[in-house]
Amino acid sequence: MSLNTKQIEKISKALGDANRLKILQHIAKKGGCGFCSEIQEESPLAQPSVSHHLKVLIEAGLIDAEKEGRNQKYTLNDAVLKEYTSAVTMLNFA
Amino acid sequence: MSLNTKQIEKISKALGDANRLKILQHIAKKGGCGFCSEIQEESPLAQPSVSHHLKVLIEAGLIDAEKEGRNQKYTLNDAVLKEYTSAVTMLNFA
DNA sequence: TAGACACATCGAAATATTTCAATATATCTT
DNA sequence: AAGATATATTGAAATATTTCGATGTGTCTA
Numbered sequence: 001m002s003l004n005t006k007q008i009e010k011i012s013k014a015l016g017d018a019n020r021l022k023i024l025q026h027i028a029k030k031g032g033c034g035f036c037s038e039i040q041e042e043s044p045l046a047q048p049s050v051s052h053h054l055k056v057l058i059e060a061g062l063i064d065a066e067k068e069g070r071n072q073k074y075t076l077n078d079a080v081l082k083e084y085t086s087a088v089t090m091l092n093f094a
Numbered sequence: 095m096s097l098n099t100k101q102i103e104k105i106s107k108a109l110g111d112a113n114r115l116k117i118l119q120h121i122a123k124k125g126g127c128g129f130c131s132e133i134q135e136e137s138p139l140a141q142p143s144v145s146h147h148l149k150v151l152i153e154a155g156l157i158d159a160e161k162e163g164r165n166q167k168y169t170l171n172d173a174v175l176k177e178y179t180s181a182v183t184m185l186n187f188a
Numbered sequence: 189t190a191g192a193c194a195c196a197t198c199g200a201a202a203t204a205t206t207t208c209a210a211t212a213t214a215t216c217t218t
Numbered sequence: 219a220a221g222a223t224a225t226a227t228t229g230a231a232a233t234a235t236t237t238c239g240a241t242g243t244g245t246c247t248a
Contacts, residue, residue, distance in 0.1 A: 009112050015182065016107035017236085018099055028185040036195065046238050051196055053236090070194045070245045085179035088109065091122040111206085130225065140208050145226055147206090164215040164224045190248090197242070205234070212227070218220090 003080075003087050004094050007061070011084045014060035019045060020053045027063065027076050036072040097174075097181050098188055101155070105178045108154035113139060114147045121157065121170050130166040 003011070014020060026042055027034040040050045054074065057063045061080040066073045087093045097105070108114055120136055121128040134144050148168065151157045155174040160167045181187045 005112055005115055008115060009110055012106050012108075012115075013110035013235095016103055016110045018103050019236095021099055021102060021106075021185075021187075025185050040195095045236095047195075048197080048239080049237050055196085056235095067195095067244095072195065081183060085183045089175060089179045091115075091119050093115075093119075107205095113206095134225095139206095141225075142209080142227080143207050149226085150205095161214095161225095166225065191246105192248100193244105193246075195243085195245105198240085200239095201237085203234100203236070205232100207232080208230095210228085212225105214223100214225085216221105216223070218222100 001083070002093070003083050008084065008087055008093050011060045011062060011080070012088075014056050014062055017053065017056075019043060019049075020057055023050075023053060023057065024062065024076070027074055032076040032078065034074055036074070039074070095177070096187070097177050102178065102181055102187050105154045105156060105174070106182075108150050108156055111147065111150075113137060113143075114151055117144075117147060117151065118156065118170065121168055126170040126172065128168055130168070133168075 015024075022043070023039055026039055030038070036050070036054070039054070040047055043050050045053075054063070054065070054072075057074075058065055062077055063074045064077055066075065109118075116137070117133055120133055124132070130144070130148065133148070134141055137144050139147075148157070148159070148166075151168075152159055156171055157168045158171055160169065
């Protein structure tokens with residue numbers, strides 16, 4: 001599966017915010033899998049704002065969400081991240 | 095030289111627009127070096143808009159500008175692009 | 189089942205980005 | 219030097235994004 005311009009644009013936009021970059025770093029630091037509550041604790045933002053940023057990351061395909069009881073678990077989508085960086089490096093997408 | 099969060103954010107923002115992605119692709123297709131007039135011809139946007147997008151790419155460090163008479167030549171900054179993709183892949187930046 | 193807890197959604201305000209007409213600047217040509 | 223050409227800047231309107239309080243939804247615990 002290879003990414004098109006619209007997807008590259010969306011992923012880039014998702015990466016174009018310091019709060020979201022921090023969230024991704026947090027998840028990566030936790031071995032690619034982090035919980036919403038942890039992310040909220042590390043963030044200076046209000047809960048709905050964090051929720052919004054997580055949604056943007058999900059819609060870009062950078063993370064996947066999974067419910068565990070009343071908690072949300074977020075997993076880094078390494079495949080998408082790799083496809084993104086690969087496509088951007090070569091500027092190879094339609 | 096390695097990129098920090100602010101720089102990653104800025105580059106991502108610059109990449110988060112279809113018009114700018116097209117511009118970069120055009121320059122890449124031309125061997126990493128393209129002219130303003132060409133870029134304007136290929137773009138559906140008005141001249142000031144193209145000029146604006148080029149400025150965003152320059153400020154992100156993705157391209158460098160050089161004057162040739164009354165024309166502007168834009169060169170892809172492969173080093174920055176590579177540092178960006180590398181940092182994003184590893185989510186490794188401060 | 190009532191209350192607590194975790195998270196999502198809505199709606200509105202604040203801020204940022206995109207776009208273009210008008211105009212400025214710099215360089216080339218005649 | 220005057221006009222033409224190439225690009226940049228300004229200022230304003232349209233649009234998108236960010237943020238948060240209030241509230242909704244689903245799940246756990248007592």
